[in-house]
Each structure stands twice: as C-alpha cells, then as structure tokens.
Amino acid sequence: MTMEKFINDILMVVFFFTVGLEIKREMVCGELSSFKKAILPVIAAFGGVVMPALIFTVVNHGTLASSGWGIPTATDIAFAVGILSILGDRVPISLKVFLTALAIADDLIAILVVALFYGGTINLPLLGIAIVVILFVAMMKHLGEKRVGFYMVPAILVWFLFYYSGIHATMTGVVMALLIPMEARYNKAKFHRRAKILYDGLLEAEQVQTNEDFPNGPERYHLRRLSSLTKKTIPPSYRLEHKLNPIVNFAIMPIFALANAGVEITDPSYFNVFKAVDPMLGSVGLGVFLGLLLGKPIGITLASWLAIRFKVGAMPSKAGWPMLFAVACLGGIGFTMSIFVDTLSFAGEGIDPAVTQHLRDAGKIAILLGSLASGILGSLLITIVAKLKKKGTLRRKNRPYHGRSAWNRQGHRA
Amino acid sequence: MALIPIYWWNKEVHSFKISQDSFRKKPWANGVILLGCVAIAMLLANLPFTKEIYHSFLHTEFTMRIASPGGLVDWWIGYSPRA
Numbered sequence: 001m002t003m004e005k006f007i008n009d010i011l012m013v014v015f016f017f018t019v020g021l022e023i024k025r026e027m028v029c030g031e032l033s034s035f036k037k038a039i040l041p042v043i044a045a046f047g048g049v050v051m052p053a054l055i056f057t058v059v060n061h062g063t064l065a066s067s068g069w070g071i072p073t074a075t076d077i078a079f080a081v082g083i084l085s086i087l088g089d090r091v092p093i094s095l096k097v098f099l100t101a102l103a104i105a106d107d108l109i110a111i112l113v114v115a116l117f118y119g120g121t122i123n124l125p126l127l128g129i130a131i132v133v134i135l136f137v138a139m140m141k142h143l144g145e146k147r148v149g150f151y152m153v154p155a156i157l158v159w160f161l162f163y164y165s166g167i168h169a170t171m172t173g174v175v176m177a178l179l180i181p182m183e184a185r186y187n188k189a190k191f192h193r194r195a196k197i198l199y200d201g202l203l204e205a206e207q208v209q210t211n212e213d214f215p216n217g218p219e220r221y222h223l224r225r226l227s228s229l230t231k232k233t234i235p236p237s238y239r240l241e242h243k244l245n246p247i248v249n250f251a252i253m254p255i256f257a258l259a260n261a262g263v264e265i266t267d268p269s270y271f272n273v274f275k276a277v278d279p280m281l282g283s284v285g286l287g288v289f290l291g292l293l294l295g296k297p298i299g300i301t302l303a304s305w306l307a308i309r310f311k312v313g314a315m316p317s318k319a320g321w322p323m324l325f326a327v328a329c330l331g332g333i334g335f336t337m338s339i340f341v342d343t344l345s346f347a348g349e350g351i352d353p354a355v356t357q358h359l360r361d362a363g364k365i366a367i368l369l370g371s372l373a374s375g376i377l378g379s380l381l382i383t384i385v386a387k388l389k390k391k392g393t394l395r396r397k398n399r400p401y402h403g404r405s406a407w408n409r410q411g412h413r414a
Numbered sequence: 415m416a417l418i419p420i421y422w423w424n425k426e427v428h429s430f431k432i433s434q435d436s437f438r439k440k441p442w443a444n445g446v447i448l449l450g451c452v453a454i455a456m457l458l459a460n461l462p463f464t465k466e467i468y469h470s471f472l473h474t475e476f477t478m479r480i481a482s483p484g485g486l487v488d489w490w491i492g493y494s495p496r497a
Binding site for chain 1: 438441442443444445446447448449450451452454455456458459460465468469471472473474475476477
C-alpha cells in the first residue's frame with residue numbers, strides 16, 4: 001500500500017464516517033427529516049451528473065476525448081464542505097446539509113459510473129459477503145446493541161471487503177455511520193434513577209473518614225460510575241461525531257489536501273481551455289471546464305426546480321432559489337474525484353498511450369481551473385446573495401408601516 | 415532579574431496557546447487550513463527542487479505488520495488489487 005492510498009482509502013474513511021453521522025442526524029431529527037427534503041439532494045445529484053456530462057459530450061462529440069464525459073460529473077465533498085465552512089453563517093444550515101447530502105449521493109453515482117463505464121471491475125462474491133456483514137450489523141442494531149466496539153470489528157471487515165471488491169473503500173464510512181445507533185443505552189427515566197442512587201452514594205461516601213482529600217476512595221468509585229453513566233446516556237453517534245470532528249477538521253482533511261491537491265503542471269498551454277476544438281482529439285479542457293463551472297450548478301438547480309415543481313421534493317428551510325444556485329456552484333468543485341475519473345479515462349484499444357497521457361494531463365489542468373472557478377463563483381454568489389438578503393431585510397424594517405394588522409411595528413395596538 | 419525573560423517567554427507561549435484555541439473554535443478555521451494545504455501541495459508538486467520528493471513520498475510503499483506466523487495478514491494488507 002502506498003502513502004497516497006493509505007490517506008485516500010483509510011484516513012478518508014473516518015472523514016466519510018463523520019459526514020455520514022451528520023447526514024444521519026439530519027435525517028432523524030434535522031433538515032432531512034421529511035422524505036421530500038431527504039430526496040431533494042439525491043434528485044439534485046442526478047441533475048448535477050447529467051448536465052455536465054451533456055455539456056462535455058456536446059463539446060467533444062465524435063472525438064477521441066468523448067469518453068471523458070464522467071470527469072466533470074463528480075463533486076469533491078471535502079473541498080466543497082471546506083469552502084462552505086469558510087463562508088460561515090452566510091449559508092443557511094439547511095443548504096449546508098443539502099450540499100453535503102448531494103455530494104455523498106454524487107460519490108455513489110461516481111462509483112457506479114466508474115464501475116460501469118471506466119473499466120472498474122467489481123468482485124461480486126466479495127461484495128455479496130460485504131452485504132451479508134452489513135445485514136448482520138443492521139440486525140445487531142435492530143436487536144438493540146449499543147456498544148460501539150461491537151460495530152468496529154464488522155466495520156474493519158466491510159472495509160477489507162469493499163477495498164478488494166473494487167468499490168471505493170471510503171463508502172464503508174458512510175455505510176457504518178448509517179448503522180451506528182442513535183439511541184443511548186439509558187433513557188431519561190433510567191438515567192435519573194441511577195444518577196440519584198449514585199449521587200446519594202456520593203454524599204454517603206463523604207462521611208467516610210479517610211486521610212485523603214476530595215475525592216476519597218469511595219467517592220472516586222461513585223464519580224467513576226457517574227462518569228460511565230453519563231457516557232452511556234449520550235447516544236453513540238453523537239459521542240463519535242463530537243470526538244471525531246476535530247480530528248477530521250484539523251488532521252485528516254489537511255493531510256488529504258496535501259496529498260491530493262498537488263497537481264503537476266506539465267505544460268502551461270493546457271491552461272488555455274478556450275483554444276479551438278481539435279477535430280480529432282476534441283477539447284477535454286473546454287468540456288471539463290464548462291461542465292464543472294456551468295453544468296453542475298445548472299443541473300443541480302434545474303433538477304431541484306423540477307423536483308419541487310412536481311412536489312416530489314421540498315425546498316430546504318430558510319433557503320431561496322438564488323442561494324440554492326450559489327451553493328450549487330460549489331458542487332462544481334470536482335477536484336480529487338474528477339482527477340480520479342480522469343486517471344481512468346481515454347484509454348482503450350487503438351489509442352496511442354501518448355495521446356491518452358496528453359488528454360489526461362489537459363483534463364487535470366481543466367479540473368483544477370474548473371474547480372477553482374466554481375469555488376470562487378460560488379463563494380462570490382453566496383456572499384452577494386447573503387448581503388442582498390440582509391439589505392432587503394433592513395429595508396423592510398426601515399420601511400414606513402402601511403399594513404392592515406391591528407398591531408403596529410412597535411408592538412402597540414393601532 | 416533573570417526571571418523576567420522567562421516570564422515574558424512563558425506569557426508569549428501562553429497567549430499563543432490561547433489564540434490557537436480561539437482560532438480552532440472559529441467555524442471557518444478548517445476551511446482556511448484546507449486552502450493553505452492546497453497552496454502548499456501545489457507548490458510542492460511544481461517547484462523543481464521539491465516535486466521529486468513530493469511524488470516519491472506519496473508513492474512510498476509500506477506494509478502494516480501485524481504479528482502473523484503464516485504471513486497471511488501481511489499479504490492481505492500489502493497486496494494491492496488496483497495497482
């Protein structure tokens with residue numbers, strides 16, 4: 001195993017695990033708790049795959065580059081979420097969850113695309129065993145097992161099986177996160193009853209005469225039991241999310257960026273993505289650039305609009321179309337996922353390896369430019385929309401009151 | 415008098431720790447670090463005197479060793495199906 005694989009296939013499992021826990025929390029009691037809100041990112045992800053692929057195909061139709069349509073369809077969840085975090089509270093939480101869920105759905109589609117169209121072979125027997133293990137874990141959860149340790153061993157097994165079956169091993173993180181229980185071992189009544197017993201015991205232990213200061217031996221015993229009780233009263237998924245978040249944000253994501261963002265610029269002429277389309281080679285640069293910068297936001301917004309228009313999905317709370325479009329622009333940050341598809345593209349019988357390499361190199365630079373442009377455009381649009389929204393609210397506040405309500409703006413009866 | 419520099423040094427370290435903690439708690443902190451790492455990675459991958467080291471480091475082969483008399487575990491972890 002190389003260092004790069006260790007970072008991408010092992011460390012990133014933890015990242016996907018925490019993202020999965022967040023999505024699950026939102027599905028149970030947050031922004032994705034209704035079916036309509038939960039289905040919207042999935043439909044939007046499909047739109048975000050179809051539109052860039054169409055744009056790429058239109059640009060490169062009938063050329064050697066046409067097989068690279070999968071490159072602009074991917075979204076890099078780590079970078080998209082990282083940029084969102086910089087923008088802070090300008091983006092409603094519902095849209096942050098929307099983009100995260102969309103990126104996960106996008107990754108699942110990318111796995112399918114690679115497996116079906118880019119020669120990625122899937123070892124079905126191993127995948128079958130992995131599904132059996134996952135079903136076993138689901139049954140364990142259904143039977144009420146809430147000890148995290150019991151989920152770790154199958155998680156490692158599923159990682160091995162996914163890795164060797166040809167599926168991106170990071171998906172283990174998402175699957176296991178969805179299976180970690182959200183219920184605590186002790187409910188409220190049980191916690192209060194036990195806590196009272198332990199606290200009474202603690203008070204009694206205070207009377208014991210020893211040479212030690214607080215906490216003395218019996219007190220330490222009761223404090224330990226209290227600590228264990230509070231730990232078992234917090235659901236395992238919350239506990240893990242809270243513990244893993246700083247590790248993911250300040251260790252795993254920076255390491256991932258250091259390992260994957262180093263794109264080598266072999267030829268500066270690749271930066272000119274708008275050069276004339278070669279009738280034989282096509283223009284990978286233009287297809288990828290336009291696919292990421294325009295295809296992604298248009299596809300995501302259009303699919304969301306259709307879903308909401310036909311009442312299949314529901315608009316995320318406290319969000320409007322301009323902000324959704326701005327957030328959809330961040331979906332164009334394909335970066336590492338797109339590079340992954342790029343490294344599998346343009347190969348085939350009868351294609352000169354030098355041509356393949358040329359197309360891949362051009363694709364990499366276009367991914368870099370497209371992702372950068374999408375990140376900048378998305379951030380700018382989010383800032384502008386948030387500012388306009390704020391100004392609009394202020395203007396409404398300062399506007400003289402002409403309403404029909406019986407109460408005026410100062411709260412006095414008219 | 416010799417204690418004064420130690421006092422200032424200690425104060426500076428302490429204030430650095432506090433500023434580091436407050437930075438860590440900012441919602442945008444991880445995004446800023448991420449972008450910083452992207453810039454560093456781009457430099458490392460393209461500067462003539464670092465690109466060799468950068469790429470060879472990423473492609474360093476390593477095996478995780480777990481005590482296994484038959485060597486089965488070593489094989490499973492070291493073996494790469496997609497290489």
